[in-house]
Amino acid sequence: MPSRSGMHSRRFTLRTRGRSTAALGLASLLVLSGCGLSGGQSASTEQVADTNERIVVDNFRAPVANWAPESDAAYILSLSGCLETLTKYDSAQGKVVPFLATEWKQTSPLEWDFTLREGVKFQDGTELTAEAVAGSLNHVLKAKVPARAFSPSVVSGVQAIDAKTVRVTTPVENPLVPFRLASVNTGVLAPAAYAGATVDPFGHCTGPFTPVSEKAKQSLTLDRNENYWGGEVQLAGGEVRFITNGATRAAQVQTGEADISLSIPASALSTLENAPEVSVLKADSPRTATLYMNNGRAPFNNVDFRKALRSALDLEALAASVYEGAALPAAGPYAPSEPWAASDASSPKQNVEEAKKLLAAAGYTPDKPLEIIAIVERAEFADVATVVQDNLKNIGVPVVIQAKEYASAEPDVLAGNYDMILSQRNRLIDIADPIGFLTADYTCKGTYNLSHFCDEEYDSIITEAARTSNSEERYKLYAKAGQLLNDQAVNLWLVNEQATDAIRSNVMFYVQDPLSRYVLTAQTAKSGS
Amino acid sequence: MITFLAKRTATLVAAVLLSSFAVFLIPYVTPGDPVRKIIRSRVAGDIVDDATVRALGESLGLDDPLPVQYLRWLGDFFTGDMGLSHISRTPVVDQVMPAMGITLSLVIVALGAAVVVSLPLGIVAALKQGSRTDKLITTVTQSFIAMPEYWLAPLLVLLFALKLSLLPSAGWNTASSIVLPAVTLALRPISFFTSAVRSGMIDALEAEHISAARARGLSHVQTVMRHVVPNGLVPLSTLFAVWFAGLLGGSVIVEVIFAIPGMGRLLYDSVVNSDIPLAQGGVVVVVALAVTITTLADFLHRILSPKVSGALA
Numbered sequence: 001m002p003s004r005s006g007m008h009s010r011r012f013t014l015r016t017r018g019r020s021t022a023a024l025g026l027a028s029l030l031v032l033s034g035c036g037l038s039g040g041q042s043a044s045t046e047q048v049a050d051t052n053e054r055i056v057v058d059n060f061r062a063p064v065a066n067w068a069p070e071s072d073a074a075y076i077l078s079l080s081g082c083l084e085t086l087t088k089y090d091s092a093q094g095k096v097v098p099f100l101a102t103e104w105k106q107t108s109p110l111e112w113d114f115t116l117r118e119g120v121k122f123q124d125g126t127e128l129t130a131e132a133v134a135g136s137l138n139h140v141l142k143a144k145v146p147a148r149a150f151s152p153s154v155v156s157g158v159q160a161i162d163a164k165t166v167r168v169t170t171p172v173e174n175p176l177v178p179f180r181l182a183s184v185n186t187g188v189l190a191p192a193a194y195a196g197a198t199v200d201p202f203g204h205c206t207g208p209f210t211p212v213s214e215k216a217k218q219s220l221t222l223d224r225n226e227n228y229w230g231g232e233v234q235l236a237g238g239e240v241r242f243i244t245n246g247a248t249r250a251a252q253v254q255t256g257e258a259d260i261s262l263s264i265p266a267s268a269l270s271t272l273e274n275a276p277e278v279s280v281l282k283a284d285s286p287r288t289a290t291l292y293m294n295n296g297r298a299p300f301n302n303v304d305f306r307k308a309l310r311s312a313l314d315l316e317a318l319a320a321s322v323y324e325g326a327a328l329p330a331a332g333p334y335a336p337s338e339p340w341a342a343s344d345a346s347s348p349k350q351n352v353e354e355a356k357k358l359l360a361a362a363g364y365t366p367d368k369p370l371e372i373i374a375i376v377e378r379a380e381f382a383d384v385a386t387v388v389q390d391n392l393k394n395i396g397v398p399v400v401i402q403a404k405e406y407a408s409a410e411p412d413v414l415a416g417n418y419d420m421i422l423s424q425r426n427r428l429i430d431i432a433d434p435i436g437f438l439t440a441d442y443t444c445k446g447t448y449n450l451s452h453f454c455d456e457e458y459d460s461i462i463t464e465a466a467r468t469s470n471s472e473e474r475y476k477l478y479a480k481a482g483q484l485l486n487d488q489a490v491n492l493w494l495v496n497e498q499a500t501d502a503i504r505s506n507v508m509f510y511v512q513d514p515l516s517r518y519v520l521t522a523q524t525a526k527s528g529s
Numbered sequence: 530m531i532t533f534l535a536k537r538t539a540t541l542v543a544a545v546l547l548s549s550f551a552v553f554l555i556p557y558v559t560p561g562d563p564v565r566k567i568i569r570s571r572v573a574g575d576i577v578d579d580a581t582v583r584a585l586g587e588s589l590g591l592d593d594p595l596p597v598q599y600l601r602w603l604g605d606f607f608t609g610d611m612g613l614s615h616i617s618r619t620p621v622v623d624q625v626m627p628a629m630g631i632t633l634s635l636v637i638v639a640l641g642a643a644v645v646v647s648l649p650l651g652i653v654a655a656l657k658q659g660s661r662t663d664k665l666i667t668t669v670t671q672s673f674i675a676m677p678e679y680w681l682a683p684l685l686v687l688l689f690a691l692k693l694s695l696l697p698s699a700g701w702n703t704a705s706s707i708v709l710p711a712v713t714l715a716l717r718p719i720s721f722f723t724s725a726v727r728s729g730m731i732d733a734l735e736a737e738h739i740s741a742a743r744a745r746g747l748s749h750v751q752t753v754m755r756h757v758v759p760n761g762l763v764p765l766s767t768l769f770a771v772w773f774a775g776l777l778g779g780s781v782i783v784e785v786i787f788a789i790p791g792m793g794r795l796l797y798d799s800v801v802n803s804d805i806p807l808a809q810g811g812v813v814v815v816v817a818l819a820v821t822i823t824t825l826a827d828f829l830h831r832i833l834s835p836k837v838s839g840a841l842a
Contacts, residue, residue, distance in 0.1 A: 064570055064802070066617040071571040144585055145568050153578075198618065216627060217790035218701060243699060243788045247683060251698040255690050407561030407569075447578070 049508055049525035055238040057519055058249040058261040062217050062242035066198050069136075070143035070150075074184040077201055079262075079513075080222055080240045081209035081520035083187030086114050086133070086166070087178050089432035091513065094339050095471065096178045096432070100128065100188060100206060101166075104181075106469075109173040110156075114181065116164045120229040122190035123210040124203045130160030136188045137166075139199070147185030148430045154180065175469035179431040184517050208233040208522040217242060222520070234509075234525035253278055253502045259526065260507060262516055264500045266326035266380070277505045284337035285499040285514040286427040286434075288330050289381075291372070291388060291492040296416045296452030299364050306489035308358035312395045313388065314350040319495045322383045327495035332486040334427070335496040340434065340478035345486075355395045369398040373413070373421040375406040381422045384494065388422075416452050423450070424497065428515065433474075438462055438481055442490065453490045537827070541820040545813055546603075552812040553599050556803040563803035564591055567615050570802035589615055602809060611813075612806035614799075621810035624795060629777075629814055631701060632784070632791035636776045638707055639714035640769060647719045651726025651761065656753070658731055666723065673720040682713045682786040699788040710787040714780060718772045725764040733760030763830060770826030774819030778812075 059079065065071035069083070077083035086101035101114040120128035137158040140150050155177075156169040168177055180186065193204035202211050208230060209222035223237040241258065243249050246265035252258035254275045264272060264280065272280050293300040293309070300306060315329035328335075329347035336345060370392075374385040385401045392399050399420075412418050430436035440446045443462055444454035458481055465477035485491070499514040508525040511518070556563040564586040586592050590601070605612055611621035647670070654666040689709060690698035700706050733739065734757055742752045781793030792815060799807040 064616050064798075066619050068571070144588060145571050145581060148572065151578075215701075215790075216624070217794070218788070241700070241788070245699075245785050245788065248686075248699045248786060248788055251683075251686050251690060255694065255698050257690075257698060257700075405561070407566055408559065410561060410565075 047506070047508055047527040049234050050528035051232075051234055051525075052236050053526035053528065054236050055260070055507070055520065055524065055526055056252075056258045057238060057240045058243045058252050058258040059240050059516070059519075060244060060246070060249065060263040062244065067201050068143065068199055069187055069189065069201075070140045070145065070147040070185050074147075074187055075517060076220065076240065076242075077205065077211075078184040078187060078517050079519040080207075080211065080220060080238070081522075081524075082201060082205035082207045082211055082222065083184060083189070084206045085184065085186050085188065086116075086181040088518075089179065089182045091432075096182055099182075100133075101181070104178055106175075106177075107167075110170050112168045112170075112177040113161060114166045114168065116166065117229065118164070120206055121227060122203075123205055123207075123225055123227075124190050124192055125227075126190050126192070128188070128206060130162060130164055130166045132191050133166045133188050134158045134160045135191055135194065137168075137186060139194055140185055147183065148436065149180050149183030150186050173467060175467065175474075176431060176433055176435060179433050183431055209235075209238060209520055212237075228522055230522045233522045235520070238520055240520075250502065253504060256504060259504045260510065260519065261502045262519070264502050266324045266500075269324060269326055269500065272502050279503055279505065281501045281503065281510075281512045282326075282498045283512050283514045284328075284335045285497050286335065286338065287424045287497040288333065288335065288427075289327065289378075289384065289422065289424045289494045289497060290330075291494060292413075292421045292423055292450045293491055294416060294418055294420070294452055295454075295490060299362065299370075300419070302362045302364075303488055304358045304362035305364055306492075308355045308362060308364070308395065309392060309397065310348055310489050310492055311351045311355035311358060312391045312397070313348070313492060313494070314391055315347050315494060316350075318384065318387050322380055322387060323495055323497075326500055327497050330493035330496050332493055333482045333491070334434070334478075338427070338434075340475040340482065342479050342483060350391070352394055359395060359397070364397070366396060366398050369400045370419040371400050371402055373402050373404050373409050373418060375409060375421070375423060376403050377406055378422075378424070384422055388492075388494075413450050414448075421450065426515075434478055435462070435466055435474075438478065439466070442481075442485060451490050453485075453488070455484065455488070458484050537824045541817065541824065544820050545816050548816045549603075549809050549813050550599060552800070552808045553602070553805060554595070555800055555808070556805055557595065563805070564589075566801075566803035570616050570804075602806065606809075606813070611810035614807045615804045616802055616807075621806050624807060625792075625810050625814050628790060628792045628795040628811070629818070631789060632777060632780060632793065635707060635710055635714065635780065635783075635789065635791060636773060639711040639776070640718055640773055642711060643715040643718040643722050643772075644765070644769065646715070647722035648726060648765075650719075651723045651765075652730060652758065654723065654727040655730035655734065655757075655761065658727075658734075663727075667727070670720045670723040673716040676716055678713050678782045679786070681716060682709070682783060685709045685713060686786075699786070701787075701789045706787075710783050710789060713783050713787075714776060718768075721768055721772070722765055725768050726761045729764045730757050730761035733757045736760070766826050766829045770823045773822050777819055778815040 059076060061072060061076065063073035063076050065073050067073045067077065074083060084100050086099060087096045088099040090097045100117055100120060102117050104112055104114045107113050116128055116130060116133065122128060137150070140147055141152060141155060141158065146152065154170065154174065156171050159167050161167045168181070170177060188206060189199065189201055190204040193200050206229065208225050208228045210225045211220055212223050213221045219239050219241045221237070221239050224233040224235060243252065246263065247268060249258070249261040250264050250268035250272055253261035254272060269280060272278050293306055295301055319327050319329050331345035331347045334341040372385045372388060374381040382403060389399045389401060409421060413421055425437060425441065427434045427437045439462055440448040442449060442451070442453055443459050461477050461481045461484070465474050468474040468477060499512065501512055503510050506527045508527060509523045513519065556566070562582065564582045568581065568585060590598060602612060611625065613619065614621055614624060650666050650670060654663045657663045686698045686709065689696045696708050697706050739752060739756055742756050747755070778793055778796055780791060781797045783789070784791045784794040792811065796808065796811045796815070799811060
């Protein structure tokens, strides 16, 4: 039996859609044989990196919070090759690996000590010291709107023990502290970054690229960090553009205005897949489009009824039609690529006869139509709702669709005054571990339990997982929890969304990150034009 | 004239205050908690802790009664302070003014181009009223009305950026960046402007003073240039002002598609994110500018149109 990390590496394999059938065939063979490409985009033999080249990346998000590290701006600083953290989650290895810290250990039930890497300097020339790291992390900890991964509810404090050791204290025993220190929100900046009223990352990161100028709401320009601790940087610099419109990002990589465009919309996929000089890369993302059901009220409080709805859905058709192949039918609450997913999980098949039998067993009568809320922030949900409506009509369950902004639907959904809502969640929103998601979304006291599901057995599994240090053991518990959710048909997990990026053919050594945390690295290169 | 000026100034102030109050209320009258929306725009997750919501609301003064909040903002505004953005915590004025500069540039270029194109088209259509040329101009320009920006913009990108590689597909970096968004914004005004110039000129051509001018021995060209064209410009001045005012805050689709950090996008984002000070500051600036422009257009209308100035005198 392969190790978990091995399985993980195989499952997080990058899928590249080139135009060569032979290449596709070879890639498929590698995937099936378990060799994998380890998420890397290797350069062709003819290409030679030109260290004078600059790169343009189209990002889907613009910074809104004036580069506050506790905000989502941290993702932009991280993907730009500026902001670095003490640890890093390596998707290919499926584990937390050293970054600015070289090692760490749990010194007591509530304390973790991190040893800093030698020879690291901030881009302003000052040294990476334990004092600087503690100051940076405490700044995040004291933020008015704290980062989910590193807030006072999970971390009590950070202090420098000596010049190169940082101690992180937790309020309760927590085996996931190294995961938390991999969150981009815990990126470390030089003390000078905090001198003013707002945080200034310019010249204060440790990464391979240093930001030199910003056009508000437009772009961030970066130059190579000549003194990068992690080796020679292969690009002279780059520009990260903030382009929120997906079609525009797709057009820019096609025209060559951008070298890398992140998060390509499904509607642009077929065009890009046929475009010369462009490759479309896909990887499983930790997001599953889900039809949440209100387990707290009839008819959804009957497991047979929920299972009947599941049997009524044709997920393959849904993925192929609405998502145009940019998503895969879901097999449960996790994507199959996640290391805690059951190895034998498969997508439920449509079975109308079984659905009708289950409906009869549930004693369902269509007194009034049920309501699906399709949130307007995700344009495709209008079509998804229509497909679901049609599938359910086939088994005699009438459904009406309500289009609403999420913010307007949320109060009713949290209060339990709804039937069904289409939404999606990032399972790794806090850290590269699903504990936050599984706790908030499905435990009896979960703060985001939209399904109003409550099960003692499930809660005890999650409680045990939260205090299990061994990853293998913890992942087994997550798998057990996922199985329980699936057995109870708590929600209808529809499709696993794919992270889809597009790159120009002269981009070398690009490694796709499904969470868009790492895009520009010291190794990212471009061949000469 | 002084009475007219005083009335229009009072209207301007009233419009600014009313619109700022209306925008101030939006986050409170739409469903969902404004503080949760603010937090969500900073950290795009779904989980918002109740304690964080309470603390942030308190620190931003959002727990105070609405009239108190509004009067506090109004007081600050009259001392020249538009406040801090709830999300970025930077001065509102630092975000509004650059965005307004960008949108003004875009709108001036777009409407300038629309005038340059529609003036000759309108004049020719009027002078050749009922001819094939008139019908062609009318049909083509009227068809622009049916071209919404969200359809036209990708079409122009496809043609001029992707197929012909002549222009950038998006951004606000070089002079060429303005071409596609300006053309997208210009097409519909061209339709209205051409129609207005044509109608104004046809009215002028049929007026009695034209016959009198001809009877005085003026040539056809002299008559048209001195008496017809200026009359054709009267409706154009009003339309221009109305479009200008509308596009200041209404260019959001074009700004999103072409990744332009202008006023439309700023206002849209501020309302969606419940960034109340930013929305208020943005709306005040847009409304003040829009009302000023329409007031100036009224003046111009009075100067150009003897009928109006006579009626108001």
